[in-house]
Amino acid sequence: MTTIDPMFVATPLEKRNHTIQQLVRTLLLAVALLLVVPALLILGVLVVEGAPGLSWSFLVDPPRSNGAAGGIGLPLLGTLWLTAGALLLALPLGVAAAIYLSEYARDNWLTRTINVAIVNLAGVPSIVHALFGVGAFVHFLHFGKSILAASCTLAVMTLPVVIVATRESLQAVPKAFREACWSMGATRWQTIWRVVLPNSGSGILTGLILCVCRAVGETAPIMFTGAVFLRSMAPQSVFDKTMALSLHLFNVSTQLTDVPHHLPFSVALVLIIVVLALNGTAIAFRMRLRGRKKW
Amino acid sequence: MVTEPPPLVSVRGLSIHYGDKVALQGVDLDIKTNEIFGIIGPANAGKTSFLRALNRMDEFVPGMQVLGDITFAGRDVRTVRNLYALRKRIGVVFPLPVGLPLSIYDNVALSPRLSGITKHAQLDEIVERCLRRAALWDEVKDRLKGLGSLLSGGQQQRLTIARALSQDPELLLLDEFSIAVDPVTTMRIEEVLKELRQELTIVLVTNLVQQARRLADRTSFFLGGLCVEIAPTEALFSGGAREQSTVDYLEGRFG
Ligand SMILES: Nc1ncnc2c1ncn2[C@@H]1O[C@H](COP(=O)(O)OP(=O)(O)OP(=O)(O)O)[C@@H](O)[C@H]1O
Ligand SMILES: [Mg+2]
Numbered sequence: 346m347t348t349i350d351p352m353f354v355a356t357p358l359e360k361r362n363h364t365i366q367q368l369v370r371t372l373l374l375a376v377a378l379l380l381v382v383p384a385l386l387i388l389g390v391l392v393v394e395g396a397p398g399l400s401w402s403f404l405v406d407p408p409r410s411n412g413a414a415g416g417i418g419l420p421l422l423g424t425l426w427l428t429a430g431a432l433l434l435a436l437p438l439g440v441a442a443a444i445y446l447s448e449y450a451r452d453n454w455l456t457r458t459i460n461v462a463i464v465n466l467a468g469v470p471s472i473v474h475a476l477f478g479v480g481a482f483v484h485f486l487h488f489g490k491s492i493l494a495a496s497c498t499l500a501v502m503t504l505p506v507v508i509v510a511t512r513e514s515l516q517a518v519p520k521a522f523r524e525a526c527w528s529m530g531a532t533r534w535q536t537i538w539r540v541v542l543p544n545s546g547s548g549i550l551t552g553l554i555l556c557v558c559r560a561v562g563e564t565a566p567i568m569f570t571g572a573v574f575l576r577s578m579a580p581q582s583v584f585d586k587t588m589a590l591s592l593h594l595f596n597v598s599t600q601l602t603d604v605p606h607h608l609p610f611s612v613a614l615v616l617i618i619v620v621l622a623l624n625g626t627a628i629a630f631r632m633r634l635r636g637r638k639k640w
Numbered sequence: 641m642v643t644e645p646p647p648l649v650s651v652r653g654l655s656i657h658y659g660d661k662v663a664l665q666g667v668d669l670d671i672k673t674n675e676i677f678g679i680i681g682p683a684n685a686g687k688t689s690f691l692r693a694l695n696r697m698d699e700f701v702p703g704m705q706v707l708g709d710i711t712f713a714g715r716d717v718r719t720v721r722n723l724y725a726l727r728k729r730i731g732v733v734f735p736l737p738v739g740l741p742l743s744i745y746d747n748v749a750l751s752p753r754l755s756g757i758t759k760h761a762q763l764d765e766i767v768e769r770c771l772r773r774a775a776l777w778d779e780v781k782d783r784l785k786g787l788g789s790l791l792s793g794g795q796q797q798r799l800t801i802a803r804a805l806s807q808d809p810e811l812l813l814l815d816e817f818s819i820a821v822d823p824v825t826t827m828r829i830e831e832v833l834k835e836l837r838q839e840l841t842i843v844l845v846t847n848l849v850q851q852a853r854r855l856a857d858r859t860s861f862f863l864g865g866l867c868v869e870i871a872p873t874e875a876l877f878s879g880g881a882r883e884q885s886t887v888d889y890l891e892g893r894f895g
Contacts, residue, residue, distance in 0.1 A: 452702070524700050525738040525800070529751045529807050530728035539750065544741055639741040640789035 391617065395610030403611065408588075411575060412596050413604045417612055422579055423492075423572065423587035424561055424619065430496025430583065431503060431560040432553065438500070439507030439556075440549055446508070447515040448537055467505035471565045474502040478570040493583040495571030499560045506559075507552035514548020515541060519640070544639055550631040557623045561616065564591045574600070590616045646714065648673045648811060648841050649694065654708035656689045656698075663689040667708075667867045669860060671811075676833065676842045678856025678873060680849055682889065685862035687845045688735075691813045694843070695730040696723055713810065728755065731804030735816040737796035739788035740803075744771075744780050747788040747799055751807045766806055773836070774802035775828040793820040801829065805836075812842045818851065830855055849890060853877050861886045 355363070406416030450456040478498030488494040518541050526536040572589040574596050580587045594616060598609035647670035656664040664686035671677045679687050689704075691697075696717060698704040710717045712726065720726050728751070740747050748767045757763060767784070771777040776798040780786070788799050797820050804812060814833075818826040833842060833855055846852050852859045853873055860870040861883075868883050869876075881887045 521734070521736070521738050522740055524697070525734070525740060525803075526750075527700060528695065528697055528727055528732045529754070529803070530724040530726075531750075531754050532724060535754055540740055540742070639787060640739075 388617070391610055391614045394607055395612075395614035398605075398607040398611035399614065404615070407577065408575070408593070411601060412593060413601050413608070417590065417593060417615060419576060419579060420588040420590045420593035420612075421615065421619070424590040424616075426492050426580055426583075426587055427495055427499060427567060427571070427589055428557060428560040428623070430492060431499035432556055434496060434500035435503045435507050435556050436549070436553060439504050439552055440511050442504070443508045443511035443515060444537060444542075447512045448533060448541065463505045463508055467509065469502075471502060471563050474498055475566040475569045477501065478566055483570055489584065490569075490573075490586055491571050491584045492580055492587050493571070495567040495587075495589075496583070498566045498570045499563065502563070502566055503556040503559050506555040510552035510555060511545065511548050514545040514551070517548070518544050546634045547631045550627050550634070554624045554627045554631075557627070558620055561620050561623070562591055564589075564595050568592055590619065645673060647671055648713060649843075650709075650711045652709040654690070654693065654706070654710060656686065656693060657705040657707075658701075659703050662865055664693075664862075665865045669867060669870055671841060671843060672857075673841055674837055674839075675857040676837055676844055676855050678852035678859035679843065679845045679862055680847075680852050680859060680889070681862035681868075684864065686865045687862050688815055690862070691732070691815055691843065691845060694811070694813060695727050695732060696720075697732070699723075728807050729810050731807050731809035731812045733797075733800050733804050733812070733814045733817045735819050737793055737800050737820050739791055739796035739799050741787060741789040743785045744788045744791070744799065745784040748802050748806045751803065770802040770805040771799075773805055773832050774798040775825060775832060776802055794822055794825055797821050798825065798829065810840055812836070812840055813845075814842060815845045816847055818846070818848065826851075861889060863889070 403416045404421060405418040407419050408417065409415030446456065446459065450459075475498065478494060478501070482488045482494035482497045483490055486494075488497070522540050523536055526540055527533075531539075567589055571586055572592045573586045574588070574592065576586060576588050578585075590612065594609060594612045597604050597612060649671040651667055651669050651671075654664060654667040655662070667690065679690070681687055692701065692704070693706045693710060694712070694717070698706050706718070712730070715726075717726060740750070742750065745767055748770050749763045752763060752766050757766075768777060768781075771780065776795060779795060780791070788796065791799060797817060801814075801817065817829070821829065830851070833844075836842065844852065844856060856873045858870060859873045859876050861868045861876075861881075863885055869881065869886055871880060871882075876886070877890065881890065
């Protein structure tokens, strides 16, 4: 006969702790699933309703009948222009600002004010950014209603998230690395360039992902600064106006009558695919960066 | 008549504060060229703070305040303009190993590169020499491209030592370097330090009283922010200590 060592018999307290732990786990799992369900439902509806309308010619043909027929070639192209422009502006500026705030700025009232301002800026509604864009870029800087003005507006809108994401990842690099570098006579910039930045790639990519999401999806900021409902030509330069997917979706789903039932769904599906494709690439890069454990 | 050469480091009336907390008070001492200067003392004595002040690392610690005079090679380090040059001439090894997240090769080549050396042959030579001196070469010579920050703790500490040597420093500050290193390797590094004495000056802060006895030419005893006494190591350890607290510490009767 074997007797069980009393040390391994669960006491009532241990049993209760175990039950609570299981309960919490199940609860958290349920919440997580609950969050995924709406996203999957939306995607499902879009695929079911919109996929039949997809074809190569739908992607490349220009819209006809004010957008009620034909393809989405021009809006798709316009969205790519706008997103690329926003990224080109927001990434370098955002990373530069984050480096300053994380690596150079002393902890004084000015720095704290800037940090608070950035957080608040991220919460400003996009329609306010739109009005700012009209005032600052369209009129004051004389960009006119153009891709340039719209990209600038999108960039201003996404800067805060780029800054915050980059700053977080810079600060995740241990201080000991910086001190080791400084103590051997490296300047701050040499330390940043050789040790800190190479280990902050994933944060910069996060900033890029967030930037893309908003740049592709927003309607209000571009509607007043550079995007138009209808245009028969592809943009030739950044000073042209352009169509854009998000605005086109708004157009076909609310402004036009006698639109084929599937069309808005197909446009929305393409919009989501563009976001997923751009982000998928960035996420793959980020996973490769994170996969390599550095310390 | 033989005149003594001027000391490499000369410290007068050094006090260190963190906010209103006093970490070090009224320290006067000289460190001679090509000696190993040992510093022993219990935790909280201000040993690390002292090292920080020597190459102006106090700048990295918010709230750290250094008063008094420190001269290094005849220059007042408190007013030195070119801090980067000062720090290049003083190598530091921290108690906890810091392998930078670069390859092993790049860890050691970093300092030479910062001072503008780009020739591969020259860098190769420096990397091998410094790694050999730090008793690490044999273990890593086949994987110089591997990450320095993923070496074992003891290996990282030797990498840190190699990195400090790659600066070609005149003064080497070692802060409890053997805390993460096994006894055998510690002995090997100690041998290296004895050889290095020919070329440079070493300040050795250590918790191991016997390590100071083995290596240091002179040893000082710090206690509670004061430099209690400084004496030639042999005299100190063979009953020549002036202060009762030093005797107590050396004999392990403390606190
Ligand atoms: N960054 C800091 N901020 C505030 N106080 C500090 C800081 N660093 C050290 N001190 C204080 O200064 C005093 C001396 O610390 P120091 O690190 O110089 O001691 P130590 O002799 O090196 O001790 P140990 O042997 O444990 O390393 C301690 O009381 C410590 O609390
Ligand atoms: Mg210490």
